[in-house]
Structure formats: structure tokens, C-alpha cells
Amino acid sequence: MNRRKFITNTSLAMVGIGAGIDAAMAGGRQPLGSAKRVGIIGLDTSHSLAFAEGLNDPSSALSTSGYRVTAAYPYGSTIAISTSRIPGYIKDIQPYGVKIVESVSALLAEVDYVLLETNDGNPRLAQATEVIEAGKPVFIDKPIAASLADVRKIYALAEARRVPIFSASSLRYMDTIQDAINGKIGKILGADTYSPATFEPHHSDFFWYGIHGVESLVALMGVGCKEVTRTHTEGTDVVVGTWSDGRIGTFRGNRTGKHTYGGTAYGENGDLTLGPYKGYDSLLSEIIRFFDTGQSPVAAKETLEIYRFMAAADVSKSRGGAVVALSEVD
Structure with a gap:
């Protein structure tokens, strides 16, 4: 961006x-x-x-x-x-x-x-720990940390110290994603999202950049993803998630060509094309509201599911595309 x-x-x-x-x-x-x-x-x-x-x-x-x-x-x-x-x-x-x-x-x-x-994301646990121990409300930009284990430690400490914490990708606040979440197409029956997914070797694969498209998907579908399977090639990844209610959502991570952010939300009253991305102001507005209220606009359970989804996708990759339950990474 x-x-x-x-x-x-x-x-x-x-x-x-x-x-x-x-x-x-x-x-x-x-x-x-x-x-x-x-x-x-x-x-x-x-x-x-x-x-x-x-x-x-x-x-x-x-x-x-x-x-x-x-x-x-x-x-x-x-x-x-x-x-x-x-x-x-x-x-x-x-x-x-x-x-x-x-x-x-x-x-x-x-x-x-x-x-x-x-x-x-590697120094984030140490940095976040210092902030939380000081009792300061904190917005943590993506990625929260370089591993699911560190993400969990940060959220557990914030809960224990009762310190407000909020993390989100600005992609969550694209107008069309918010329109879909707020019922423009009725109940969301499924979604496909895409984003760049450049890898950085010191981070779990999608934590570095693919998180934008993954967060868009989970924001639309909500919590409750049961299992994922990942198809991996040098330039592209496709992760198919199955939710506990039978809905299916997919994330496509691109590493070749010129790609932006977007996708499609499928609703009971029609479909909605996602995009365009318009910048940071919508996220910053949410951060201001978070500072004002001390309440995160995104529940910790949902944020953690984003990282569980990405961690399970890594396990699927290591097993050649096998189906992996999110419970395996808990």
C-alpha cells in the first residue's frame, strides 16, 4: 500500500x-x-x-x-x-x-x-509486553507478532493486566467489506478474497503480507472456521476454509504480477465486489474510537482466529495440501 x-x-x-x-x-x-x-x-x-x-x-x-x-x-x-x-x-x-x-x-x-x-513481528512480544506492563492502551499493527505463540502471549498478558488492545488490517475497513458485514447483501453465505502475499523468511508465511486478504476473509465470514486446505506454488497460494456451519471461504495470495486487494462476498440477496482500497483514514478513525472508549472494535477471539487460520494453512502446506483442523494449532 x-x-x-x-x-x-x-x-x-x-x-x-x-x-x-x-x-x-x-x-x-x-x-x-x-x-x-x-x-x-x-x-x-x-x-x-x-x-x-x-x-x-x-x-x-x-x-x-x-x-x-x-x-x-x-x-x-x-x-x-x-x-x-x-x-x-x-x-x-x-x-x-x-x-x-x-x-x-x-x-x-x-x-x-x-x-x-x-x-x-519478531520484537513485538517484547515491545508489547513493555507497553502492556506500563498500562498503556495499544493499537498493534499487522502482524501482531511473527508467530501464533507470540500473538497468544500478547493477548493473554493484555487480558491479565486489563489493558485495552486492538489490532487490525486497514483492509477490514474497506467500504464494501463494511457494507457486506452490515447486511447490504443479507446473510453472508461465502467469500473469496485476494491480496499480495509476499513471504519474509523470519515470519510465518502469511503473517508478513497475506494477512491483509486473510483478515478480509475472516472479517466477512466471522469466527468458526473449522478446517483449511492450502494449495501452494512458487507464485500463488490458495487456501480454502470450511466453516462449522458448512460455508466456504477462500483466500488467494499472489506473488507474481501486479495485484491489489479485493474479492467477492456472496450473500443471500446477491453478490458484492470488494474494493477499492482507499487508504488508512477509516482504520485511524477506529483507532481514535478505541482510544476514546477502551474497547476494541474487533473481538480478541476474531483476531486470534485470523492467526489460527494462517498457522493451520502453514501446516497444510507442510503436508502437501492436506486438510488441517484449526484445533490442531491450539
Whole structure:
């Protein structure tokens, strides 16, 4: 997904790391001192910059939310595709007046809410543990972690500490997916979704990118997938899931050609083509609501099913496409 266009106003571009943004708060925005302080962990993904823009840029429709990104810890990733981005993203976030700090603990001392954005899922358990132990409500971007075991540990700790936690792909909030979920085509009888599914060797196969299409599928079908079977080739994966009520949903992961995100939802009153994807604002609106209420818009059970689905698909791949029950990965 391409990041949004960032502001290049000369006066804002002169603002350095840690500088205030009070002078840029024209148009009814709250002064920084009264804002609800949001911290970002991980400046190795365009999501971090998109969220900072959405909350801090005066031209953003969401800039009146009362939340401001005030600090960021850039590091955590260990894979080259992520670490190579950090210097540029540190520079890009400076116009928003975001203070760069040297540790997660330093960040937590300065903020009330956290966006955990580290692109690499491997340090997520350690990072999320520190945030949860500090009692800060946290949105965790995809993937929650690099393995199902770590995802479970994060959610178990959040439950034990009673700390609000929310994770979702922005694809869940495509207008057409939400239309289908909200009954536009009646009861959903099945769905096919697709997305890019590039692999990264330090993550379970679909956790890195295929999660977008898998989450779209589970969002539409709901919890209750009983078993999956996966057909794998070098450039494509197709996973067929059977739900406990007999409905079937499929995910197609593409690694060749130029592909985006989409699919079809099949309802009792007709079918609905999914797409197009329009960006991050819908997800950011849900994050703001989550911070406001302390309630995740996606139940933990549903989020965990997304990761169970992907883990079971990996087992199916290892068995040459055999049917694998999701209960096997519990």
C-alpha cells in the first residue's frame, strides 16, 4: 500500500526533531499541551507516517480528534527491508513535531496511548509486553507478532493486566467489506478474497503480507472456521476454509504480477465486489474510537482466529495440501 502524500510546507519542514507544533495548529486544533499524547514505536513503515499525518496535520479530517503523536521510538526491527527505512522516516516525521526518543521506556514515560508499528513481528512480544506492563492502551499493527505463540502471549498478558488492545488490517475497513458485514447483501453465505502475499523468511508465511486478504476473509465470514486446505506454488497460494456451519471461504495470495486487494462476498440477496482500497483514514478513525472508549472494535477471539487460520494453512502446506483442523494449532 502506498503511503499518503505528506505535507511539504517550507515553514513546517524547518521544524526539527523534538520541536513543538503549536505554531502549526491553526484551524481550531487543540494546542499541544491539551492534546492526548500518542507515541509510536517503529519508524520503519509508512503506516507510522500516515498516522502521524492523520492526527497532526492541520489539513487532515481527523486532526480535530484531540490526539497528537508527540513522540516516537524508531527502532526494534532487525530485518534489512525494515531497518533501511528508518533514517528516511525519522526525517519525514520531523515536520509533525514528533520527538524522537532513545528507548521504549522513554517513550512510555511521555505518552498516554501507543501505536505499535514496528514492521518486523519478531520484537513485538517484547515491545508489547513493555507497553502492556506500563498500562498503556495499544493499537498493534499487522502482524501482531511473527508467530501464533507470540500473538497468544500478547493477548493473554493484555487480558491479565486489563489493558485495552486492538489490532487490525486497514483492509477490514474497506467500504464494501463494511457494507457486506452490515447486511447490504443479507446473510453472508461465502467469500473469496485476494491480496499480495509476499513471504519474509523470519515470519510465518502469511503473517508478513497475506494477512491483509486473510483478515478480509475472516472479517466477512466471522469466527468458526473449522478446517483449511492450502494449495501452494512458487507464485500463488490458495487456501480454502470450511466453516462449522458448512460455508466456504477462500483466500488467494499472489506473488507474481501486479495485484491489489479485493474479492467477492456472496450473500443471500446477491453478490458484492470488494474494493477499492482507499487508504488508512477509516482504520485511524477506529483507532481514535478505541482510544476514546477502551474497547476494541474487533473481538480478541476474531483476531486470534485470523492467526489460527494462517498457522493451520502453514501446516497444510507442510503436508502437501492436506486438510488441517484449526484445533490442531491450539
